[in-house]
Amino acid sequence: MIRDITLGQYYEADSVIHRLDPRVKLAFTVIYIVSLYVGEGVLAFALAASFLAVIIILSKVPVSFMLRGLKSIFILMIISVIFNLFLTQGEEIFHWWIFRITKEGIRIAVRMVIRLILLIMGTSIMTLTTTPSRLTDGLEKAFGFLKIFHVPVHAVAMMMSIALRFIPILIEEVNKIMKAQQARGADFENGGLIKKAKAMIPLLIPLFVSAFRRADDLANAMEARCYHGGDDRTKLHPLKYRKRDAIAYLVLFAYLAAIILLRIFTSELIKIVP
Amino acid sequence: MQIEVKDVCYTYTPEAEQPKFAVDHVSFSVEEGEFIALIGHTGSGKSTLIQFLDGLLKPTSGEVLFHGENVAAKGYDLKTLRQKVGLVFQYPEYQLFETTVLKDVCYGPKNMGLPKEEQEARAKEALSLVRFPEASYEKSPFDLSGGRKRRAAIAGILAMKPEVLILDEPTAGLDPEGREDILNVCRNLNDQGITVILVSHSMEDVAEYAKRILVMNQGKLIYDAPPEKVFSDWRKLEEIGLSAPEVTYVMEGLRKAGFDVRTDVFTVEKAKEEILRVFGK
Numbered sequence: 001m002i003r004d005i006t007l008g009q010y011y012e013a014d015s016v017i018h019r020l021d022p023r024v025k026l027a028f029t030v031i032y033i034v035s036l037y038v039g040e041g042v043l044a045f046a047l048a049a050s051f052l053a054v055i056i057i058l059s060k061v062p063v064s065f066m067l068r069g070l071k072s073i074f075i076l077m078i079i080s081v082i083f084n085l086f087l088t089q090g091e092e093i094f095h096w097w098i099f100r101i102t103k104e105g106i107r108i109a110v111r112m113v114i115r116l117i118l119l120i121m122g123t124s125i126m127t128l129t130t131t132p133s134r135l136t137d138g139l140e141k142a143f144g145f146l147k148i149f150h151v152p153v154h155a156v157a158m159m160m161s162i163a164l165r166f167i168p169i170l171i172e173e174v175n176k177i178m179k180a181q182q183a184r185g186a187d188f189e190n191g192g193l194i195k196k197a198k199a200m201i202p203l204l205i206p207l208f209v210s211a212f213r214r215a216d217d218l219a220n221a222m223e224a225r226c227y228h229g230g231d232d233r234t235k236l237h238p239l240k241y242r243k244r245d246a247i248a249y250l251v252l253f254a255y256l257a258a259i260i261l262l263r264i265f266t267s268e269l270i271k272i273v274p
Numbered sequence: 275m276q277i278e279v280k281d282v283c284y285t286y287t288p289e290a291e292q293p294k295f296a297v298d299h300v301s302f303s304v305e306e307g308e309f310i311a312l313i314g315h316t317g318s319g320k321s322t323l324i325q326f327l328d329g330l331l332k333p334t335s336g337e338v339l340f341h342g343e344n345v346a347a348k349g350y351d352l353k354t355l356r357q358k359v360g361l362v363f364q365y366p367e368y369q370l371f372e373t374t375v376l377k378d379v380c381y382g383p384k385n386m387g388l389p390k391e392e393q394e395a396r397a398k399e400a401l402s403l404v405r406f407p408e409a410s411y412e413k414s415p416f417d418l419s420g421g422r423k424r425r426a427a428i429a430g431i432l433a434m435k436p437e438v439l440i441l442d443e444p445t446a447g448l449d450p451e452g453r454e455d456i457l458n459v460c461r462n463l464n465d466q467g468i469t470v471i472l473v474s475h476s477m478e479d480v481a482e483y484a485k486r487i488l489v490m491n492q493g494k495l496i497y498d499a500p501p502e503k504v505f506s507d508w509r510k511l512e513e514i515g516l517s518a519p520e521v522t523y524v525m526e527g528l529r530k531a532g533f534d535v536r537t538d539v540f541t542v543e544k545a546k547e548e549i550l551r552v553f554g555k
Binding site (some may be wrong): 128176177179180182184185186187200202205206209210244 | 323328330353356360361362364366368369370371374381385386416430433434524
């Protein structure tokens with residue numbers, strides 16, 4: 001059961017998007033989020049949606065996989081739709097008891113839903129097509145400039161990648177300890193809240209002990225191999241921009257420019273047709 | 275019959291088109307009071323197999339019967355099963371969690387719902403069975419040496435008074451003395467009528483103590499025979515990444531050198547007798 005938990009939902013495939021430099025995808029994520037809030041009107045959303053559709057097709061990630069991510073925010077979406085629908089002031093088109101729906105309400109609710117869907121799908125592209133280790137590499141490089149301000153960028157990136165690496169190990173450990181305690185008659189399923197919480201103690205203490213032991217072992221193993229932090233450390237697979245990355249940046253900025261232009265245009269239109 | 279395993283299969287990937295079986299059509303039975311060794315290469319399915327016997331895993335197909343009852347059946351009392359079939363996992367010391375050794379050993383009996391005095395009586399009995407020094411009963415289990423931790427953890431299972439004791443690689447990572455200690459405990463328990471199933475890949479452990487050997491290879495049970503029989507097939511054992519005990523090779527060598535010794539000998543004690551028999555003439 002615990003085996004089913006997946007974090008950093010990477011989808012293995014061989015596509016252009018997968019091969020892109022992680023920094024490009026990082027930039028895409030930021031620009032895409034910005035574009036969704038800069039963009040106004042049907043045209044801008046249509047452009048954002050088709051841009052995303054092209055990327056999804058290029059990435060070879062099945063659409064069903066993308067939609068799975070939406071499930072988790074479904075309730076959030078429903079709540080925000082209800083609030084926007086009923087609580088927005090404006091031109092009334094429907095009225096029953098204390099419920100009133102306004103034209104503005106519908107407009108805001110629809111916009112909200114579209115934005116949320118595109119936002120979730122757009123941001124999941126990065127984690128779906130980048131392995132956690134490439135991602136941390138990308139983050140380390142992209143935020144490398146912070147070193148000037150004495151931010152330990154390398155250390156943070158290293159911690160991130162170790163933490164990610166430890167997740168499956170700890171899950172396996174939980175499974176093992178759980179079985180061992182079950183063999184001693186532990187019951188993790190029945191009983192009230194307090195009983196259940198108490199039943200966790202024989203699971204959590206060995207888990208912490210083993211996590212610390214592993215951390216110690218890892219630290220020793222790293223030191224034994226002369227690890228001394230980020231300075232002068234070279235990489236096995238250094239990040240290097242290639243031609244496709246340059247093209248991707250161009251496309252990305254063209255997209256952002258289009259969105260901004262659309263925004264300027266539509267606001268002109270709104271001035272004409274209030 | 276105490277335990278019966280009937281045509282059991284298990285796969286970790288049931289949804290795959292051609293699932294890989296970790297346990298592949300295995301059948302055997304265990305009589306009360308037996309001392310059985312289960313050997314096999316890493317990944318041969320031993321550890322998966324023993325989890326069926328304790329109801330921790332349900333076989334994909336096939337049945338496991340304990341005293342004639344299917345342990346995977348709905349409503350089967352798994353708690354009682356786990357008390358009667360004591361399973362000691364590999365590196366059991368990693369499951370210690372209490373503040374004192376005595377309290378930790380009490381955990382099993384406590385889960386059985388026994389009164390406090392009974393819990394402690396059982397814990398003390400179990401600790402003395404594994405020859406755990408009484409002076410350390412109140413110590414934190416995290417302050418003990420590796421060998422003592424192991425013994426305390428095994429006592430945690432023994433305190434539930436199981437009828438069957440299954441140990442997964444109980445000697446892994448122990449020094450020779452610790453190893454000897456643990457195996458002697460197993461033998462003593464077996465002498466008291468407890469069925470012992472020892473999972474191991476140390477042929478020396480197995481040769482000296484077990485009266486029957488089950489050999490697993492790639493999920494299949496390929497031998498179910500007494501040690502003499504299994505070890506006489508040492509060529510086959512080597513093919514699957516195992517070996518016979520050292521002594522067997524010594525006897526083979528002697529025979530090749532022209533001495534008329536028996537080669538179905540696999541303990542040092544027996545080998546000594548055999549060599550003396552031949553040379554003492």
